[in-house]
Ligand SMILES: NC(=O)C1=CN([C@@H]2O[C@H](COP(=O)(O)OP(=O)(O)OC[C@H]3O[C@@H](n4cnc5c(N)ncnc54)[C@H](OP(=O)(O)O)[C@@H]3O)[C@@H](O)[C@H]2O)C=CC1
């Protein structure tokens with residue numbers, strides 16, 4: 448991948464972390480970063496990361512652009528890789544269409560560094576002959592100032608091709624590049640098990656965090672019935688995963704994931720949806736819970752608790768547009 452080119456779309460917390468990682472492997476002049484609100488700061492100073500895992504004051508200077516079109520024009524040809532690191536709160540089909548000037552049909556590898564379920568679908572539909580790489584991201588990182596990211600010591604990526612029947616080489620090669628830059632990477636033949644394993648957490652705890660404004664531990668302390676309510680919703684997500692044919696998502700895994708929340712009593716962790724909610728920003732409602740509920744309906748899985756959680760968080764999201 449050394450001489451290859453990469454376009455990063457969505458240069459917030461996750462985009463900046465993995466631009467930095469790739470800058471160890473690719474020439475910085477071959478890495479283009481589409482920046483919006485942090486365009487001025489990134490153009491002037493590049494990206495800066497303070498990480499408990501990797502060190503303080505880390506920097507990299509990709510080619511900063513304001514749009515995908517500008518990137519394609521400056522680069523003069525399509526990119527070998529596109530990393531999509533936006534939140535999937537906007538219409539994903541619009542985001543997929545937006546990539547077009549930078550994509551060589553059939554060859555540009557499009558990697559989605561995003562939370563949620565079925566986030567790959569729009570990209571696979573828009574670019575049916577391109578390799579799509581699904582990336583499940585475990586980090587805790589925040590853009591604390593324009594183009595400056597704070598990252599704790601958690602970092603783990605799970606990669607796989609989408610659909611899982613597609614050739615695994617693109618995911619393996621991107622995995623090798625990220626690992627050689629210092630990321631912790633596991634490449635899977637079927638990454639959907641990892642996606643759904645994380646969805647057990649995100650589909651339940653992100654909406655709970657946004658609606659209650661509590662960390663997971665504090666939610667669990669709020670009532671004797673809180674743990675059972677969370678378990679029921681996580682089990683509903685697991686049942687949908689199984690109905691979709693995803694292996695390894697059983698109630699034992701639900702208990703292992705729930706144990707992490709329980710261990711964080713009495714305060715715990717607030718999820719990304721909480722931070723979007725308090726800022727009144729659009730939340731990743733469809734990707735994180737809406738698509739899960741929809742798949743449940745398609746497969747006729749009864750999910751009364753998860754559906755109620757979805758309706759509540761969707762209404763909260765709508766309130767940001769009207770208030
Ligand atoms: N941060 C974390 O710890 C984790 C995040 N994730 C997931 O990773 C994904 C990215 O999250 P994160 O990095 O935190 O999000 P951020 O909000 O920090 O960054 C998103 C970036 O995307 C940019 N963006 C949005 N739309 C566009 C667009 N149309 N064109 C160009 N840029 C755009 C935003 O620009 P602007 O500032 O102008 O809005 C922002 O810079 C999400 O799916 C999230 O759920 C997963 C695990 C952990």
Ligand SMILES: CC(C)(CO)C(=O)C(=O)O
Nearest residue numbers: 585586587648718719720
């Ligand atoms: C669960 C967590 C914190 C993991 O990174 C996350 O994905 C989120 O907050 O959306």
